[in-house]
Amino acid sequence: MASDRPIDVFLVEDDPEFARRLAAAVASDPGFRLVGTAATAAEALEALEQVAADIYLVDLGLPDADGTVVIAAVRRRRPDADIVVVTVLGDDPHVVRSIECGATGYLLKDVTPKELVARLRELRNGGSPISPLIARRLLQRLRPGPAADAEPPRLLSPREAEVLQLVAKGFGFGEIARLLGTSEQTIPSHVKNIYRKLAVHSRSEAVYEASRLGIIRL
């Protein structure tokens, strides 16, 4: 990551108050640059063609469409960008749905400006936030069988599965690194990989479903 170049941020958010807060937070740090905002999904999709950003912050509750539409479009158009869902509650159903569409992180809307830039920097350095409930939900997603905890999900590497299981039990990254005998820095990248795999997995499943139902032709 070129540290001399500021990180470009694009915001998709219909709530002007939060938009203003976020703009202020990003502006307060010289390492970031806000390159554009959109208040609707249509605007966001249009801007996506003209403006490239490193990080897209997307609210799920847009007036004209679900935020996941924007997330999926960004993932297609800008595969290297990080996509962050902004959510009030950080509840696992919303977040996991976004991850499946291609999001690599999430932010709570009440986050302080200081925390916000810290999180975005972490994200750009290869980490992804993950709460225990989200980890649990991901484990269930990847293992749709009844014996949810009997075997590690095949999609993930054994190490990734271990990380996910420990997160789901409430352990922090530092504790997990100690338990697995690795450095703390490697854990966030595992999480990010898990997110990526889940997104790819979900899309290929979606394609399979769609072809099965005759919606698309392979």
Added chain:
Amino acid sequence: MRRAGSGSSGCSAVPLLVGSAAIEGLRRRLRRAGRALARGVGVLAAALAVGAAASAWAESVEVRTIAQAQFVESASETLPPDDAPWTSRPLPDRVVREGKAEPAVLWYRLALPDIGRDAAGAPLMLYMQRLDCATRVFLNGSLVTTLESPARTSYVRWMRPHLVVLPEAMLRDGGNVVHIRGLCWERVTGLGQVLAGPDRALRPVYEERFFWQITAAQISTVFGCLAGGFMLLVWWRRRKEVEYGLFGAAAVAWALRSVTFVVESVPADLWLYWRAYYYATTGAVLIFLSLFFLRLAGKRWPRVEAALIAYGIAGPLALLLAGRIVDPALAAWWIGSFLAIIPATLAVLGAAALRERRTEQIAVVAAAGFALALAFHDFLLDRGVITFGRPFALHLGVPIMLLAMAWAMTNRFVGTLAVAENVNVELARRIREKEAELASNFARLAEFERRQAVAQERERILQDMHDGLGSQLVSSLSMVERGVAGPREVATLLRECLDDMRLAVDSLASEPESFLAALGALRYRMEPRFAAVGVRFAWRVPEDGLTDTIPAAARLQLLRIVQESLTNALRHADAQEVSVAVSVDDEAGAAALRIRVEDDGKGLPENGAARAPGRGLRNMQTRARRIGARIEFVRRDRGTRIEVRLPLAAQPA
């Protein structure tokens, strides 16, 4: 059946007399048919006719029938002299010895017609269709052959025909005389048809007769054993189906009876028993048959059945008790009476067949009627109404009847199987119905339970909004209105509201293991705040996670207690490390969830929780009480320990 010249007559009754080649072929075919005796009624009926037809043909070519004989009854070992009381008799000749215990010695004298010498030098033969006696044959006064010793120690009853060689050297030109001496035990005896001719002409006649009288009886025996044995096995496994047993018994008895046709010579002192055996097996066949007919007709007349069985036993018993003196009467009346009993029981079956039109009944009636006709034929033969020497026929008809009965019983057997299959199908259908019913009941029940759960959950969330977020917003509002709270305080208050809401949302995850994750999510949210003031966090949870279900109502309260504890530690403790330990312990024989929050800070105020607890501690106590948990606040040397214990026993999932 006429003889010479009938080859061109095109006799409509026996159209088989057309040419010798055709007849040879036919006979081969018939012999094959005979080997497979059980094949059918038509073949047998035709074969009976042809047996006679063949001899007529043999006669017509180069065979001479000896139609006349002289007869005398004389115990003489040597030829009776010419002046003995010879009487002239036409052949076949039937002799009845009424009421005599001793065997009779019969002499027949035959004038051999001049049939010339065979060009190929083949020997001249004498064919005797039937001769029930121990016999010697003389040609021109010299002994030619002995058919079984004429000693009085052997009882002989030939069922087979005889073919005797008349040696060339002993033949004279201008008239030959044959003497036949027979030692006869049978009540009805005599000499059947006698033919003279070359071997190649008489051998087929002999073989034909031999087949129908001896081989057929053997086949009949074997067939009866197999069919009867099988049916008895079926009955053995299904005692209630008496018809199988009766049929099997009849078939086996028939087989045993047929033995008397095959064994032609027994020691004379065993004759009585042999005869009794004949009566017993014959009676058994007929009684079992009549019982079978009644049962197949669906009649159960215990008295009639008992009477029939008693009557069947009476015949052989009478012979054994009274001796051979009653034999003629038994032969005439006891055997003869079955010619009434069998038709009577068959008529009962016939009436049932007409009424119910069941094919098995009709088939048995038809076959039994045929066999009955043959039996009547044999009876008439025995009584001398039919020409002496005609073959006995019943042993040909009975296998046919047995076949029909076997078919009927198989029909019934298959029908039973079909019924069983139908029952299975019906059963499967009913089970499916019940399953569907059960499934719909279950679905209704599940729907009911789901609705109830939704209602309970709604109530719980309402209660929670009331106690948690609602009251928090109210107190925040009042602080803002009173002007007590500055922007920082308001932000803190609102953030607490949000935390509370997230806690409520997290507590909604309902899988057993998710409680730990929800607790983890609380820690995950709070950890940055601890980190901001330099407090370490220790997390101690079971290796395998939590497998016990924490009741829905308890989850949120526990989360709140932990949140409150952590908040207290963060705000007041001035600690360096905070630890959360979760475990499931055995407490008085039941599982209990234990959550312990410890800090190494300042500790609780002196007087502890009991007297002047903070509002937070009181809240925690209230929450614990509400879910039936115990909570302890412990002042340690350094810091505070808050421990909650929730019994998990008898909590359904």
